[in-house]
Amino acid sequence: MKKLDRRLVFGLIALAVIIVLTLFIAPRSNRITSGSTFSRAPDGYGAWYAYMQRQGTPIERWRKPSIDEISGTGNTMIQVDPIGAASLELEWVERGNTWIILGRPNLPATQSGFSTQHKSDRGLVKIETSRRLKADKGIKRVLGDRFGSIVWEEPQGKGRIIFAATPFLAANAYQDEPGNFAFLAQLAAGKKIWIDEYLHGYRDETAKEESTQTWVDYLLRTPIAILLLQAIVISIILIWAKNRRFGQPQPLLASRVNDSEAYTQALAGVLYKAGRSEFVIDAIGREEQLQIQRSLGIGGRLLDREALINAWVQQTERPAAELAQLFPEKQRLNEQELLKWLAQVKEIKQHLPS
Structure with missing residues (x-):
């Protein structure tokens, strides 16, 4: 038990060293x-x-x-x-x-x-x-x-x-x-x-600067340096632990299939191929309207459009045209229009009372 604890502590220390080296030495390429x-x-x-x-x-x-x-x-x-x-x-x-x-x-x-x-x-x-x-x-x-x-x-x-x-x-x-x-x-x-x-980082270098550059300088300026340091740390761990695991072997567990998720994905694929965006707008629109009504404190059943807009204007002091975007004029939208509508719904929810 003591040997297992020592290996675990050593492994955690080595992992922390790798993380610190990666954070502070890795090039900020992005x-x-x-x-x-x-x-x-x-x-x-x-x-x-x-x-x-x-x-x-x-x-x-x-x-x-x-x-x-x-x-x-x-x-x-x-x-x-x-x-x-x-x-x-x-x-x-x-x-x-x-x-x-x-x-x-x-x-x-x-x-x-x-x-x-x-x-x-x-x-x-x-x-x-x-x-x-x-x-x-x-x-x-x-x-x-x-x-x-x-x-x-x-x-x-x-x-x-x-x-x-x-x-x-x-x-x-x-x-x-x-x-x-x-x-x-x-x-x-x-x-x-x-x-x-x-x-x-795209710079003109003189011939003199290029001739004095060594392979060590080159490696330190590239991600290879990080890989080498990590490889050294991992090698030390394996040598010290004699290539053994830090714990007992665990049996592989069979992955469980989520029937609800699989059904949702299959239905989404069928609707996408059929171009039936009106079904998506109707289902999502109803759910989003209920969430908006709960945030406005006006009950859990669907209200008519005019009553909902009036409550929106009174409580948020925002223009009625913003909430009207929740109800698109046409139900069948192309992919770009559908994404724009979803973004508008997200924007509406940002102005709701917390």
């Missing part, structure tokens, strides 16, 4: 590559970069720490999701250039819905953040609503600095939206557009 034009992930900007190239716009990636080498005026530098405070070289901007920073940290969240659409000269722009810049003094609002500015411009000498509350203004996830790509292209219009890839 945070660095977010917003990169080399990334095809939803938060990358590869699709927008290709879109600009198809338009014939002069655009290039910047991989150096300083922009002093970009001479002349009329240039545009774009930083997507800068880590920490952006290092602005104001003299370069004041000469008559444009600096665009997508993703402004420390903006307060407002009462605005998370997902909103806004009109622009280039079509509807989809924004997914409730953060806004509330102070309008000394800035020029480019895109915003009654809650504050989403995209705004600050003059600097002969140039300007453009900020956006969200770093995902024209990310890959929005390439099917009507106006996001074109809106950012309009903001960045100039003699030539540069996108800062230096802050995403």
Whole structure:
């Protein structure tokens, strides 16, 4: 019993060491590559970069720490999701250039819905953040609503600095939206557009730096270092325990089939293939209405639409049009319309009394 306890304690300590090493040494690749034009992930900007190239716009990636080498005026530098405070070289901007920073940290969240659409000269722009810049003094609002500015411009000498509350203004996830790509292209219009890839880890290195790099340096900069450390810890555990388990062997248990879940999945598949969204809207709509009525404290049986809307307006002081979205005008919706309806129902429930 004592030997078993000692092995268990040693195993827990080793597991804690692996977790700590993973958390503190593992590279922050997701945070660095977010917003990169080399990334095809939803938060990358590869699709927008290709879109600009198809338009014939002069655009290039910047991989150096300083922009002093970009001479002349009329240039545009774009930083997507800068880590920490952006290092602005104001003299370069004041000469008559444009600096665009997508993703402004420390903006307060407002009462605005998370997902909103806004009109622009280039079509509807989809924004997914409730953060806004509330102070309008000394800035020029480019895109915003009654809650504050989403995209705004600050003059600097002969140039300007453009900020956006969200770093995902024209990310890959929005390439099917009507106006996001074109809106950012309009903001960045100039003699030539540069996108800062230096802050995403894509950097030009001199031949001298490359020649002095050792294999140890290379391994420490890659996830292989984490795998090696974990392998060493696991090997020590196995050697110490003589490749034995930390407890008694457990028999395999046969998995149990959940009949209700299997039936629900099968029914959902049939309805999806048949395109019978009205059944889904009717079933979910009734259940959601009952939950809304309970939150409003008006009983457990279904009320008519007018009575429910009146109670909603009186208790939440929200417009009747918001709750009216619970009752779509048509019952048969396509997949995109059905997902939008479910999102509207979720938005309604956020405004219910707690």
